Amino acid sequence: MKNKLEKLQRRISEQEQFEAHILAMINNHEEFFWSVDNDYNFVITNDFFVKTFFNTYHINIKPGMNSLEILSPELLRFWKPKYDAALKGENVKFEFSETIAGVRHYYEVALAPVYSGNIIKGVSALSRDITKRRQAEENLLKTKDRLSKIILAANDGNWDWDLVSNEVIFDDRYFEMAGYTAGEFPNRLEEFQSRVHPDDIDSVMDMAQKYLDGKINHYKTEFRFKKKNGEWLWVYARGLIVERDENGMPLRFVGTHTDITERKKTEEALKDSMELFRTTLYSIGD
Numbered sequence: 001m002k003n004k005l006e007k008l009q010r011r012i013s014e015q016e017q018f019e020a021h022i023l024a025m026i027n028n029h030e031e032f033f034w035s036v037d038n039d040y041n042f043v044i045t046n047d048f049f050v051k052t053f054f055n056t057y058h059i060n061i062k063p064g065m066n067s068l069e070i071l072s073p074e075l076l077r078f079w080k081p082k083y084d085a086a087l088k089g090e091n092v093k094f095e096f097s098e099t100i101a102g103v104r105h106y107y108e109v110a111l112a113p114v115y116s117g118n119i120i121k122g123v124s125a126l127s128r129d130i131t132k133r134r135q136a137e138e139n140l141l142k143t144k145d146r147l148s149k150i151i152l153a154a155n156d157g158n159w160d161w162d163l164v165s166n167e168v169i170f171d172d173r174y175f176e177m178a179g180y181t182a183g184e185f186p187n188r189l190e191e192f193q194s195r196v197h198p199d200d201i202d203s204v205m206d207m208a209q210k211y212l213d214g215k216i217n218h219y220k221t222e223f224r225f226k227k228k229n230g231e232w233l234w235v236y237a238r239g240l241i242v243e244r245d246e247n248g249m250p251l252r253f254v255g256t257h258t259d260i261t262e263r264k265k266t267e268e269a270l271k272d273s274m275e276l277f278r279t280t281l282y283s284i285g286d
Contacts (some may be wrong), residue, residue, distance in 0.1 A: 030048055032107075032126070033045070035125065037122040038087060038120070040066055040080075040083060041067065042061055043063060045061055068083075082094065083123055086123040092110070093110050093111075095130070096272065107127050110127070110137075114168040150218065156257060158254070158257075159255055168191075174257060196225060197225070208221075208253070211241075233259060234259045237255060239254060
């Protein structure tokens with residue numbers, strides 16, 4: 001009898017230690033963890049969820065509190081069907097938004113049934129704040145929209161550089177400007193680099209790297225690009241970072257190339273005329 005009691009006590013102690021470790025783990029995340037039973041009563045909540053819920057709704061959540069009774073009619077209509085779906089065995093994923101201290105926050109949520117054997121005993125929930133991601137997506141859409149308007153307004157060649165794979169997509173106009181047929185050379189960065197004038201390639205790539213590293217605010221440069229017939233096309237290049245990863249590192253770099261050959265010829269002719277003018281003046285003076 002004594003041995004059985006000791007084993008039971010040891011089992012209870014092990015169970016308590018296990019639960020303490022689980023609770024410590026879920027409290028060590030800036031993500032929202034909670035669970036409810038079949039009657040929608042809170043069973044487990046992590047500290048981050050409790051704190052954020054209080055800051056948002058001014059309600060201090062405690063185990064045993066009914067998760068639906070504390071909601072407004074609007075929130076009740078939103079949340080109850082989702083809990084019910086999970087209680088029927090579905091894995092439910094969705095997004096929602098809420099205003100906290102005057103700032104709109106966006107969240108993604110995953111609800112899953114809690115099983116004991118084959119019987120559903122409640123619902124577990126995991127949620128995270130995706131506000132920064134949503135803002136980044138919205139900024140990306142705005143940037144793409146601005147760039148699209150710029151591209152449509154100009155008869156430029158367009159490029160789209162995937163900084164992870166080094167693939168560079170060139171549109172038809174890009175090829176045509178230099179006398180190539182669409183798709184005549186592969187969509188690779190090195191194909192572009194091989195056609196830039198040897199005296200310009202270092203400055204072109206250095207300018208791009210400085211922009212990608214955040215050392216300059218704009219990517220704008222001029223260089224010579226070899227046409228299919230071997231002649232040199234003067235190009236004015238502009239570009240924008242339109243996609244970054246979760247750490248802020250650039251993923252996509254897109255832009256335009258404008259043919260400025262005639263402008264360069266005019267500048268060169270003007271330079272020659274000024275030089276001739278100065279030479280003539282010196283000759284008269286002599």
